[in-house]
Amino acid sequence: MPPRERAQALLIDLDGVLRRWDPTPMIAVEVAYGLEPAALLETSMSWDIYRPAVAGEITDAEWMGLVSSRLPIDPDRAAEAVAKWQDYRGEPDPDALAFVREVRAAGRKVGLATNATDRLRPDLAALGLADEVDVVISSWEQRLHKPAPEFFARACELIGYPPKQVLFIDDDDRVVRGARAAGLSAYRWSGPEHVAYLRKALDLPE
Template sequence: MARDRAQALLIDFDGVLRRWDPAPMIAVEVKYGLKPASLLETSMSWDIYRPAMAGEITDAEWMKLVADRLPIDNAAEAVAEWQTYRGEPDPDALAFIRSVRAAGRKVGLATNATDRLRADLEALALTDEVDVVISSWEIKVHKPAPEYFERACQLIGEQPKHVLFVDDDDRVVRGARSAGLSAYRWSGPQHVDYLRKALDLPA
């Protein structure tokens, strides 16, 4: 039996629609005498990262926890400067999203995020580029929990079997498939034609 074609797209933010240049972040670390990538590694420590994206603490509270773990006196200042760079839209992912919406399909941003997400979308001029935003901080459950995908499909108004999910994290992609969605790992624009076919759009 042929698989149902996807009618809507859910797409991840970091690593897909938003990309990060490591240079400005490393420059801050070097300036404050920290090892390159130490701020990122500290912020991603699971015991403080998970509550930040699960809606249990604010972004500001998360960053204070990061600062508390740094081996320097002016840690809060370093973290604040590190946070000023907010990444940039990936032009290939953005072009894909625009083409999907132009063809009449809904697009949802489906991301693990903090309460800073809406401000970031505004700053990067991305707020109006999607139909709905599904933020783990707002719905209080994060990918790859089944409940996250269930809520995401409700918010975009389609059954899981009619939703294509795109993420750069294999574990999350597997979670989406387990929840009944079609899911594909993003590694760049080379597979856009395949994704368009999955949405039953012309190549």
């Protein structure tokens, strides 16, 4: 069996890879409003409201309204808690960002491929990430979400390379498996300790 050809482009996930979250400010909001720690996160990730939010079926504001309606506190306080919880938008991961910059400096294209809502582009601008990638592939805009094979096909089309020439990085094992099934090389991000391997996968200069 011939060796797999080296990837010529990179697709990278946002949350858990290029953006990291400090749980402290989010938990502080929950405590202040008498909610259990992680109550807001767990409610927001309920599949019946999370899926339409990232599939382009409802807006971020509508999604947060549904989250608010499910909290076991006074509706006005619930809406206030959700608004304060959303004030914190995370921060760029310095290791992932350094790798993205290295890849682009070597002449490789980098695409952000993420499940997101219509708040994605304002978030990228606020975080200073909008110009750090060549293309943004948003599930909300494409009406396709990871790990659907159609999402990966569209992402490869937008970055301009066939799946066999694209390396995909995500922090979710299920999504990584989906990318591999779609024909991409895929790697689960757990930090910078394997960046040397990723450099080789992209055939970057030493």
